[in-house]
Amino acid sequence: MPSRSSTAPTLDISLAQGVARGVRERGIEAWRGLPYAAPPVEELRWRAPQPPRPWEGVRDARRFGPVAWQSRSGNFIGAARGQEMSEDCLTINVSRPRGGGDGLPVMVFIHGGAYAVGSSAEHPRNGDVLVREGGIVYVSFNYRLSALGYIDLSRYSTARRPIESNLGLRDQVAALAWVRDNIAAFGGDPHNVTVFGESAGGNAVTTLMATPAAHGLFARAIAQSAPTNALYGPELTSRWADEYLEFLTERLEPSGVESTTPEDAALMLALADPSDLVEAAVALTLLTPDRDPGTIALCPVIDGDYLPVRPLDAFKDGSVMRVPLIIGTNDREGALFTGRLDILATTPPRIRSIFSNTKKKARKAIKALYPGLPEKRAAADFAGDFAFWYPTVKVAERHSRHAPVHFYRFDIAPRLVRALGFDATHGIELFALFDRMDGVFGRAMGVLGGRRAFKKTGQRMRAHWIEFARSGEVAGWPRYDEVDRKTIIFDRTDRVEADPRGERRLAWQAFVPHV
Template sequence: MVRVKGGLLRGAREGGVLAWRGIPYAAPPVGPLRFRAPQPVQEWDGIRDCSRFGPAACQLPRRRATAFRPASSEDCLTLNVLAPAVGRRTKLSLPVMVFIHGGGYSVGSSQDFPGQGEAFVRTGRVIYVNFNYRLGTLGYLDFSRYSTPQRTFERNLGLRDQVAALEWVRDNIRSFGGNPNNVTVFGESAGGNAAITLMATPSADGLFSRVIAQSPPPGAAYSPELAASWAAEFLFELRRLTADTESEPADLLAHADVAHLLAAALTIQTRTPDARPGTFPLAPVVDGDFLPERPVDAFRHGRAHRVPLIIGTNDREGSAFRGRVDILPTSTPRIQALFASAPADVHKAMRQAYPGLHTKRTSSDFGGDFAFWFPSVTVGSLHSRVAPVHFYRFDLAPRLMHVIGLDATHGIELFALFNHVDTAFARTATSLGGRRVFIGAGERMRRHWLHFACTGVVDSSWPAYTETDRQTLIIDEVDRVESDPRGRRREAWQQFLPDL
C-alpha cells in the first residue's frame, strides 16, 4: 500500500516493475469545473485500486484503423507511477523522470507506447511518471472572453494540468521511493513544446531540475488576440453544429456535448494551416499571467528557468506531415505566405538553402525546419548563455523508411527510446533490415537520458552546445559529433525569422 494525498493506493507487480495506474492528481474537471483550472484532488474512502490506466482526455478517434484507442473522458486528470521492484520504497530516493506525451495537443495519452518507461525503470535507477492532461477544446482554446459573473473560463488549462501533475510529484513521489528534488521533465512533439513552455511558466519554478525536449515546436505559443479569433471561429462552428443560435456563449460552452466540441475544433484545425500558415490553434496562449511571455522571448531575455537542457530533433521532421496531418507550411501557397511576411532581401538566401523548394521532399524539409528544427536551435542557442545545453539530431531510420521517403521522420525515435520494437509498425519498418542498429540506437539514447536524469550532466563524449561551435550529437548507426550541422540553413532562417 502507498499513501498519497487523497488516500491509500494499491498497485500491481508487472515483472520487475511496480506499477500504480490511474492515480488522480486533481479533481475531475467536469460540470462546473469544465474550463476551470485544476482543483485539489478529492479524498476517497478505503484503498483505491490502481492496477488500470485512467481514461484518456477527450479526443477524436485515431485516423489509422489499427491505432490503439483508449477510452476517453472529461474526467482524465490521472497519472501513472512505475518503480523498480526492489528494496523498501520508503528507503529509496531515486531520480524521477516525468514524461509528457505528444499528439498536437489534440490526441494522445499516457497509454501511448505500451510498456512505456519500463526500459528505464528496469535499470533500478529511476522512478518513471507519465500522465494525461486536457486536450483540444477542453485544454487549449481560450474562452476567457466569454466569462460571466456566474461562469469563469480560464486559459491554458492543459498547461495548468501539467503544472498540477508536477506539483503532485513534488508532494507525493517520496512514497514511491522518488526524490522530489531530482526531477527530469521530458516530452516529444507537443510534449516537447510543453517541456519548453514549462521552463517559461513561473508557477513551474522549482518543480523540475532538468529538461529533455524531443522534437518540440517552441514557437507554438500565441497571442491572446490570435487565440480570441480562434475562439470566435470555434463558437461559430459550434453554433452551426448544434443549431443553437440563441444561447449565451457561456451557456453553450458549459453544456455542449463533447462530440460537438471535438467536431468544431477539428474544423478550426483543418482550416488554420491555410488561413494562417505556420500557426496551430491548439497551443498555449501568452496570457500575460500564467504564461507571461512567449517561451522563446523568455529564453532570449534569460527569464526561463535556468536548468540544464537536452534538446533536439529528427533528421526529416516534416516528411510525416502528409495527407490528413498536413498541418505544416509545405504547400506552395503556405510557403509563399511565409515569404511574403519575411524581409524581401533574405528570400534569395532561403531559396538557396532549399533548392527545389517546389518539390515534395524539399518543401517537407522546409516545413519541418520551420516548425521544429530552427526554433529548437534558437532555444538551444539562447539557453546556452545561462545554463548547460546539449543538442542532438536523430538520423537513424530502418531501410523501409528510406524506401518510402520518410527517413528519420517525426516521432520515430520514440520507438527506439522506449524499446517499442515488437509492434506491427516497428516490425514492418524493419522488415527490409536495420532492426539491430535501430535497437542499438535506442539503447544508447536511453543511456544518455538516464545519465542526465541521474547526474544532471551528460557523458563526456557529448560536448555542450554553445553559440560559438554548436556541437551536435548525431545519433545514427555510429554516433558522431558535428559542429553546426546545416549551418547554411540556420543562417538563412536567422534572417528569415529574426523575431522568432
C-alpha cells in the same frame, strides 16, 4: 485501458488522498490511474485544476484511467475504439524498479499528439525499459486536450460561468505539483525530477520552463522535436476562439442553441456535449493551416498572466527556469506531415504566405538551400525546419547563455522507412528511446533491415537520458554554446559535429529574424 497482468501480485501504498493498490509485473511495480486533480467536470469544466479528492478504502490503481476527450476524425486519429474517453481524465501513473528504493531519480514524460490526441496509455509499456535499465521512477499522465484544454475561450468568461486560459498547461503544472508532493512515497526524489516530452509534449516542456507556476517543480528538462514557437498571443487566439464558437454553434443549431452574447456563449460551452466540443475543434484545426500558414490552432496562449511572455523571449532574457536542458530534433521532421497529417507550411500557397513576410534577399538564400521548392521533398524539409528545427536552435543558443544545454539530431531510420521517403522523421526516435521495435509496427519498420542498429542507437540514447536524469551531465557529450554549437548526431555510429547545417542556420536567421 486494463493492465495486461491484472492477476499479477499486488501491493499497496499510502498517499495523502488514501491507499492505492498497484501491481508487480515484468521487473517493475506500477500504480496507474491515480487522480492528480479533481475531475474537471460540470462547474469545473473550464476552470483551472483543483486539488484531488480523498477516497475511502483501497483504490484499485492497476489500470490506466480514461483518456481525455479527443476526436477520431480530422488531421490526427484519436483514441482507439474501445478506449474510454472522459472529461474525468486527470490521472497519473507511476512505475518503479521491482523492490523499490529511496531517493531514485524521477523522469516525467509528457505525451505528444498536437494537443489534440494521445494519452499516457497509448503505449502502456513506454517507461518500462527506462525503469529496468536506469533504476529510475517513471511518471506519465493525461491532461485535457483539444477545445477542453487548448483553445483560449476566456474572453467568454462571465461572473456566473468563469472560464480560464491555458487549461492543459495548468493541468501539466498540477501533475508536476502532485509529483513533488507524492513521489517520495514511491521512492523517488522530489528534488531530482526530469521532465521530458516529444512533439506537443516537447512544446509543453519548453513552455513549462517559461511558466512561473512551474518554477521549482523540476530540476532538468528534455525537449524532443518540439515546435517551440507554436504558441501565440490573444490577438490571434481570440479570433480562433470566435471561429471555434461559430463551428460549435453550427453543430448545435438543430437543437435551437444560439450564441449572441457572452452569457449565451458561456451557457453553450457549459452545456455542450464533449463530443461536440472536440469536433468543432477539428473544424477549426482543418481550417488553420491554410488560413494562418505556419501556425497550429491548438496551443498554449501567451495570456500575459499564467504564461506572461512568449517562451522564446523568456529564453532570450533568461527569465525561464535555468535548469540543464537536452534539446534536439530529427533529421527530416517534416517528412511525416503528408496526406491527412499535412498541417505544416508545405503547399505552394502556404509557403508563399511565409515568404511574404520576409525580405527578397533572405527568400533567395532560403530557396537555394531547398532546391526544387515547393516540390514535395523540399517543401517537407522547409516546413519541418520552420516548425521544429530552427526554433529549437534558438532555444538552445539562448538557454546556453544561462544554463547547460546538450543539443542533438537523430538521423538513423530502418531501411523500409527510408525507402518510403520518410527517413528519420518526426516521432521515429520514440521507437528507439522506448525500445518499441519488438512490437508489430516496430517489426514492420525493420522488415528490410536496420532494426538491430536502430535498437542499439536507442540503447545509447536511453543511457544518455538516464545519465542526464541522474546528474544533469552526460559523459562524452559536449555542452552546446553559441561559438562551437557542438551537437551529437545519433546514427549507426554516434558522432559529435560543430554547428551542423550552419549555412542553413544563418539563412534562417535572416529569413525569420523575429524568432
